[in-house]
Amino acid sequence: MxxxxxxxxxxxxxxxxxxxxxxxxxxIELRVLAELAGEKNMIKAFEEGKDIHCETAALILQKNKNLIDNAERKLGKKVNFSMIYGVSTYGLTKILNKEGISVTQSQADYIRTLFYRSYPNIFKLHNILLTADVIKSIGGRCWDYIPKGDVKRLNLPIQAxxxxxxxxxxxxxxxxxxxxxxxxxxxxxxxxxxxxxxxxxxxxxxxxxxxxxxxxxxxxxxxxxxxxxxxxxxxxxx
Missing domain, CATH: 3.30.70.370 (Alpha-Beta Plaits)
Known part of the structure; x- marks a missing residue:
């Protein structure tokens, strides 16, 4: 079902x-990520009831959020739901092009950089999760058997x-x-x-x-x- x-x-x-x-x-997954990371920019957007996809689009395009159009919001949405689990440059390039958003790998890499620059605590959280001996959910579930560097480490705490x-x-x-x-x-x-x-x-x-x-x-x-x-x-x- x-x-x-x-x-x-x-x-x-x-x-x-x-x-x-x-x-x-x-x-919900973006909200959990914001809480786990203590990401102030994302938390502020949620507290103020703002459209988080428009917010991200404005940050990575360095554009006034009030001027973001539907195509640019779509970019923000795809970036948000890709970066939440630390997508690679190659992966982001493939995802965006599949959605009709034409980008090169160099451009996708720059988008990743701008995302992490806009949400620095998410960058810190990802690094911690990839290297920690034990990773945890907010409720206290623990995992100590997933190899360091495995991107599953970014997935489990959020979904759990x-x-x-x-x-x-x-x-x-x-x-x-x-x-x-x-x-x-x-x-x-x-x-x-x-x-x-x-x-x-x-x-x-x-x-x-x-x-x-x-x-x-x-x-x-x-x-x-x-x-x-x-x-x-x-x-x-x-």
Whole structure:
């Protein structure tokens, strides 16, 4: 149930008289990274509710963020989600060109340099994770068997920390569900929760689901704001 495309999801529908309440986290991996690194520029952007992809595009293009267009925002987004796990110059070149953003390896290398210069604490965190004897998630999980220099070291603390917060959210939600026997937890997909509830209880379910997901993740993210996207639908399609 983890890999269905949107074209298939529209055929998943609730029973008659019910609706789906669907909630997922907004840019959770970047938020976890900002917290792990103590990256002030990124934290400030999240605290102020700014578009982090526009912020990154403005920083690497050295341009006024208010003048960033959609194509430039796309660049910022691809750079953010590539650099979060320390993509190589070659890897970034390949990713950007595949997305129709034409760059040379030299240009991609310069983009990497500008990203790390814009977010210096992420650069420091990456170096620490690649060389430390033991790496840890925010919740305290430890790994001491991954070879130094392996890029998996950049991946695990972020995904594990997000998973820790998500499990806390699920625990809170399941506790609440005992009071609503007609509600069903249909699926849990990556950072998304899907509930099926009676139509006349949809708003209440929305309130409880949103509260559970935010409070659960706040046990992990103490500084960076937690934002969720939530909706009520008659099918699973986004």
């Amino acid at each position: 983890q890999g269905f495309p949107n074209g298939i999801k529209e055929f998943f529908i609730p029973e008659e008289g019910n609706v789906f309440v669907i909630c997922d986290y907004n840019q 920390s997000a998973a820790e917060g998500f499990k806390e959210a699920l625990a809170l939600l399941v506790e609440s569900l005992t009071e609503y026997p007609e509600w069903s937890l249909v699926n849990v997909i990556h950072d998304e929760i899907l509930l099926e509830v009676p139509i006349d209880e949809a708003e209440k379910a929305k309130e409880i689901l949103q509260k559970s997901m935010i409070q659960g993740m706040k046990t992990i993210l103490k500084i960076v704001p937690v934002i969720v996207d939530i909706k009520i639908q008659d099918n699973w399609k986004k």
